[in-house]
Amino acid sequence: MNHQFLPNNEESRREMLESLGLSSIEELFGCCIPANVRFKGNLNLPKPLSEMEAKRLLTQIANVNRPASSMVSFLGGGVADHYIPSAIDHIVSRSEFYTAYTPYQAEVSQGTLQNIFEFQTLICMLTGMDVANASMYDGASALAEAVLMASSATRQDKILISQTVNPQYRETVQTYARATGLEIVEIPHKDGQTDLEAMEKEIDDKTAAIAFQSPNFFGIIEDPFPISKLKEKGKKTLLISVVDPLSLGIVVPPGDYDCDIVLGEGQPLGNPVSFGGPHLGFFAATDKLIRKMPGRLIGQTKDVDGKRGFVMTLQTREQHIRRHRATSNICTNQALNALAAAAYLNLMGKKGIQEVAQQCLQKANYLKEKIDNLPGYSIPFNGPIFKEFAVKANRPFAEIQKVMVEKGFLPGIHLQPYYDGMDDWFLVCVTENRTREEMDRFAAGLEGV
Amino acid sequence: MKNRDLIFEKSRPGKVGYSLPELDVPQKDNILPDNLKRKEPAPLPEVAEGEVIRHYINLSQLNHSVDNGFYPLGSCTMKYNPKINEDISRLPGFAGLHPYQSEDMTQGALKIMAELEKYLCEIGGMDRVTLQPAAGAHGELTGLMLMRAYHKHRGQEQRKKIIIPDSGHGTNPASVTMCGYETVEIPSDDKGCIDLEALKEVLDDKVAGIMLTNPNTLGFYEENVSEVCRMVHEAGGLLYYDGANANAIMGYSRPGDMGFDIIHFNLHKTFGTPHGGGGPGSGPVGVKDKLVPFLPNPMVEEEDGKYFFDYDRPQSIGRVRSFYGNFGVLLKAFTYIRMMGARGLKQVSEDAVLNANYIMEKLSKSYYLKYHRNCMHEFVLSGKKQKDEHGVTTTDIVKNLLDHGIHPPTVYFPLIVEEAMMIEPTETESKETLDNFIEVMEKIAKMAEEDPEKLKEAPFTTPVRRLDEASAARNPILKWEPEE
Numbered sequence: 028m029n030h031q032f033l034p035n036n037e038e039s040r041r042e043m044l045e046s047l048g049l050s051s052i053e054e055l056f057g058c059c060i061p062a063n064v065r066f067k068g069n070l071n072l073p074k075p076l077s078e079m080e081a082k083r084l085l086t087q088i089a090n091v092n093r094p095a096s097s098m099v100s101f102l103g104g105g106v107a108d109h110y111i112p113s114a115i116d117h118i119v120s121r122s123e124f125y126t127a128y129t130p131y132q133a134e135v136s137q138g139t140l141q142n143i144f145e146f147q148t149l150i151c152m153l154t155g156m157d158v159a160n161a162s163m164y165d166g167a168s169a170l171a172e173a174v175l176m177a178s179s180a181t182r183q184d185k186i187l188i189s190q191t192v193n194p195q196y197r198e199t200v201q202t203y204a205r206a207t208g209l210e211i212v213e214i215p216h217k218d219g220q221t222d223l224e225a226m227e228k229e230i231d232d233k234t235a236a237i238a239f240q241s242p243n244f245f246g247i248i249e250d251p252f253p254i255s256k257l258k259e260k261g262k263k264t265l266l267i268s269v270v271d272p273l274s275l276g277i278v279v280p281p282g283d284y285d286c287d288i289v290l291g292e293g294q295p296l297g298n299p300v301s302f303g304g305p306h307l308g309f310f311a312a313t314d315k316l317i318r319k320m321p322g323r324l325i326g327q328t329k330d331v332d333g334k335r336g337f338v339m340t341l342q343t344r345e346q347h348i349r350r351h352r353a354t355s356n357i358c359t360n361q362a363l364n365a366l367a368a369a370a371y372l373n374l375m376g377k378k379g380i381q382e383v384a385q386q387c388l389q390k391a392n393y394l395k396e397k398i399d400n401l402p403g404y405s406i407p408f409n410g411p412i413f414k415e416f417a418v419k420a421n422r423p424f425a426e427i428q429k430v431m432v433e434k435g436f437l438p439g440i441h442l443q444p445y446y447d448g449m450d451d452w453f454l455v456c457v458t459e460n461r462t463r464e465e466m467d468r469f470a471a472g473l474e475g476v
Numbered sequence: 477m478k479n480r481d482l483i484f485e486k487s488r489p490g491k492v493g494y495s496l497p498e499l500d501v502p503q504k505d506n507i508l509p510d511n512l513k514r515k516e517p518a519p520l521p522e523v524a525e526g527e528v529i530r531h532y533i534n535l536s537q538l539n540h541s542v543d544n545g546f547y548p549l550g551s552c553t554m555k556y557n558p559k560i561n562e563d564i565s566r567l568p569g570f571a572g573l574h575p576y577q578s579e580d581m582t583q584g585a586l587k588i589m590a591e592l593e594k595y596l597c598e599i600g601g602m603d604r605v606t607l608q609p610a611a612g613a614h615g616e617l618t619g620l621m622l623m624r625a626y627h628k629h630r631g632q633e634q635r636k637k638i639i640i641p642d643s644g645h646g647t648n649p650a651s652v653t654m655c656g657y658e659t660v661e662i663p664s665d666d667k668g669c670i671d672l673e674a675l676k677e678v679l680d681d682k683v684a685g686i687m688l689t690n691p692n693t694l695g696f697y698e699e700n701v702s703e704v705c706r707m708v709h710e711a712g713g714l715l716y717y718d719g720a721n722a723n724a725i726m727g728y729s730r731p732g733d734m735g736f737d738i739i740h741f742n743l744h745k746t747f748g749t750p751h752g753g754g755g756p757g758s759g760p761v762g763v764k765d766k767l768v769p770f771l772p773n774p775m776v777e778e779e780d781g782k783y784f785f786d787y788d789r790p791q792s793i794g795r796v797r798s799f800y801g802n803f804g805v806l807l808k809a810f811t812y813i814r815m816m817g818a819r820g821l822k823q824v825s826e827d828a829v830l831n832a833n834y835i836m837e838k839l840s841k842s843y844y845l846k847y848h849r850n851c852m853h854e855f856v857l858s859g860k861k862q863k864d865e866h867g868v869t870t871t872d873i874v875k876n877l878l879d880h881g882i883h884p885p886t887v888y889f890p891l892i893v894e895e896a897m898m899i900e901p902t903e904t905e906s907k908e909t910l911d912n913f914i915e916v917m918e919k920i921a922k923m924a925e926e927d928p929e930k931l932k933e934a935p936f937t938t939p940v941r942r943l944d945e946a947s948a949a950r951n952p953i954l955k956w957e958p959e960e
Binding site: 028030032033034035039040042043044046047052055056058059060061063064065066069070071072073074075076077078081082084085086088089090091092093094095096097100102104105106108110112114116117118120121122123124125126127128129130131132133134135136137138139141142144145147148149151152153158159161162164165166167168175193195196198199201202203205206207208248250252275276277278279280283292299300301302303304305306307317323324325326327328329330331332334335336337338340341342343345346347348349350351352353355356357358359360361362363364366370372373374375376377378379380381382383385386388389390392393411428432437440459462463464466 | 480482483484487491492493494496497499500501502503504507508509511512513514515517518519520521522523525528529531532533535536537538539540541542543544547549552554556557558560562563564565566567568569570571572573574575576577578581582583584585587588595598599601610611612613614616617620621624646647649650651652653654655656658659696697699701702725726727728729730733734748750751752753754755756757758772793794795796797798799800801802803804805807810811813814815816817818819820821822823824826827829830831833834837838850851852874875878883884886889903904905906907909933935938939940941942943944945947948949952953954955956
């Protein structure tokens with residue numbers, strides 16, 4: 028058969044078979060695959076579509092969805108509707124980037140390698156940490172890897188995680204921990220922030236790490252200094268911090284509070300929400316921990332002519348060299364998403380990252396105050412918020428959701444499935460993409476539910 | 477000569493590459509307490525939009541990619557990535573969909589996931605598939621967690637050994653360790669397949685399972701796969717199929733029919749989604765009925781034409797990442813499968829296998845071939861002859877390929893072949909491309925004979941030449957820092 032993705036015609040196939048001394052493809056497969064495991068029938072798949080039909084079908088299916096991008100979205104929870112500069116898609120659409128693979132051959136991969144080196148640098152600048160890797164699958168799996176890394180670095184297996192950490196991240200950590208036998212202790216929250224007394228009580232010599240999130244799942248910027256100080260109560264205890272990269276435009280970076288491992292979801296940096304993926308996790312640590320880090324690391328070096336170049340380095344940590352003694356099984360990163368993230372940070376630059384963070388902060392706090400003043404709604408927590416905040420309603424969330432969606436709003440994430448006692452609470456996220464007019468209409472709409 | 481300065485070196489104070497609307501709410505300066513404020517701004521570069529674009533376009537031109545040349549990187553399946561897929565994943569109805577939106581607003585996306593799951597079940601001969609894992613290695617880890625949950629459920633927690641043939645991918649043992657299991661390696665026989673005697677010796681009631689790549693990394697279909705499955709099952713273990721090489725067998729053989737209990741697919745290998753320079757990939761995991769209860773949460777289900785996420789699965793291992801998987805990648809694989817159909821996928825495997833055999837036969841005259849028999853979609857050539865006779869290594873050989881605009885094969889893997897070059901042409905390369913590759917490889921073999929010293933200096937024409945990896949590792953420079 029001839030197909031637009033298959034360049035060999037029947038003549039080429041015949042010539043190749045002849046050169047092998049074979050008369051049919053059947054002969055070739057017949058001598059390779061034992062008869063008892065040969066699939067006899069035809070795969071039961073829908074009949075093939077032309078490109079035009081495929082595009083029509085997929086467009087129809089896409090139109091069945093009602094995407095957040097066609098509404099006024101207040102959905103967050105780690106993934107949010109931030110503005111993506113036009114330049115980014117033009118950069119990630121370069122097929123020299125997206126049709127390459129892991130840069131095994133450095134001489135012809137300097138584009139990918141230099142980009143990752145710059146990405147590592149940008150993440151260090153943002154977090155204030157010594158070293159960052161080439162990226163992870165997403166924020167949740169990055170936290171799971173951080174926990175494993177802390178356990179391996181300290182040779183201890185008790186991990187304390189604040190319940191203000193994104194519930195999906197905690198679930199992911201639990202899944203990884205069950206497989207490796209780590210002990211995960213979840214620390215309750217008090218007024219929407221990590222209960223420091225409860226955390227202090229749990230810290231002991233066996234504690235490998237304490238993990239918290241700021242801004243946390245409720246959007247509150249937790250004071251990292253007292254949490255960091257708790258490390259002293261343990262023996263070798265490490266501090267793991269989950270952060271929103273955009274918040275670091277204006278919020279104190281983890282490098283300023285003696286943090287050991289920093290990670291987070293990189294989607295806000297120039298990646299579309301895309302129903303939850305593909306996104307990227309970013310991952311940074313102190314110099315001391317370099318050799319315990321999971322994932323790819325790109326380093327600077329010189330070629331034989333003395334010209335600057337970049338290579339994958341410290342590969343003795345990695346699976347393809349170290350096999351079962353590797354720091355992680357991760358082979359790849361989310362290179363293309365990291366490219367978008369790096370391009371975003373370069374476009375926004377020193378000034379833009381502050382401005383976008385400031386806009387999130389100001390707009391979210393504007394709406395928070397507005398909703399707090401609405402009858403039937405209250406703001407249950409006191410701490411300072413960055414771009415998200417919890418709202419407590421005196422009517423069922425399902426009702427709010429229904430009415431608001433009809434008006435073209437996505438009001439937020441229902442908190443009831445994730446926390447006890449939050450039946451009609453929801454989480455509202457405000458990005459720089461929201462306007463005052465939208466927020467005013469939103470508040471008016473809520474009042475009318 | 478392209479400007480290859482780092483973006484940081486192009487930065488000048490005051491330049492901007494963005495614009496934002498004026499803040500339209502009253503600015504309050506007392507929201508953040510002082511101790512939570514950033515003291516020094518993050519020193520990100522200051523560059524204009526056009527400079528950023530030029531920076532990346534120049535960088536892109538330093539890369540070899542499938543779109544600009546042959547990329548026969550063994551076991552990585554660097555096939556052509558259809559352009560329609562890029563358009564589909566950018567449709568606002570998909571790209572603009574937030575993962576916390578309710579099911580009634582995301583029926584289209586759920587339908588894609590449910591249908592793709594069905595296709596993968598059919599192609600793999602499995603009962604259910606989770607689409608959550610983000611990459612092949614992530615799929616492996618998920619598969620091993622499923623194994624663990626299964627044995628635990630049956631009160632067989634003493635089963636901690638995973639058998640892996642010495643030809644297995646490095647990820648296999650690394651995933652095993654991450655799952656708290658131990659690796660037991662077994663040798664290959666003189667035909668490059670599993671040594672049944674060696675397998676027999678390690679099978680006992682401590683074995684959790686075996687991880688197999690079939691065709692294996694030598695490119696051979698495991699002749700005794702049914703017998704291996706029978707033996708491992710009899711010992712109470714499970715069989716894991718590493719789908720890295722599934723491009724060879726579509727429509728010809730199904731892991732589920734061979735006897736495998738768990739498989740992972742690499743959508744970025746077999747189903748035409750781009751590798752992205754090292755991600756995003758996608759590593760769905762398929763299982764037989766007995767393992768379905770343990771699959772990660774949530775699964776997509778359908779009732780009366782309505783799709784929904786099922787979280788009410790008490791035996792699930794939990795989630796292995798946020799949300800539902802690399803959805804944008806799933807879309808591309810869905811579109812690919814719909815455009816190929818059953819006959820097309822079979823043709824894919826036929827062409828992939830024929831292309832590999834064609835090159836192998838031709839190159840067996842000038843290079844050493846440890847196992848000379850028909851291969852599947854890839855084969856492992858060796859630079860041993862050139863090394864023994866002329867002191868030229870596989871590295872020297874493949875570095876010269878770069879000068880001819882060809883990406884090298886996977887080298888020095890599998891470990892059981894000396895000076896290995898693992899070559900996987902894929903079905904999306906024409907005979908003309910293969911002939912050119914063969915010609916170049918023969919030319920290099922000749923150069924190894926005639927001018928080995930020169931060959932050791934290759935490459936000559938690449939943006940940089942051989943890089944000093946040793947000093948990069950000894951004295952790691954992992955980020956740019958301003959000069960003092």
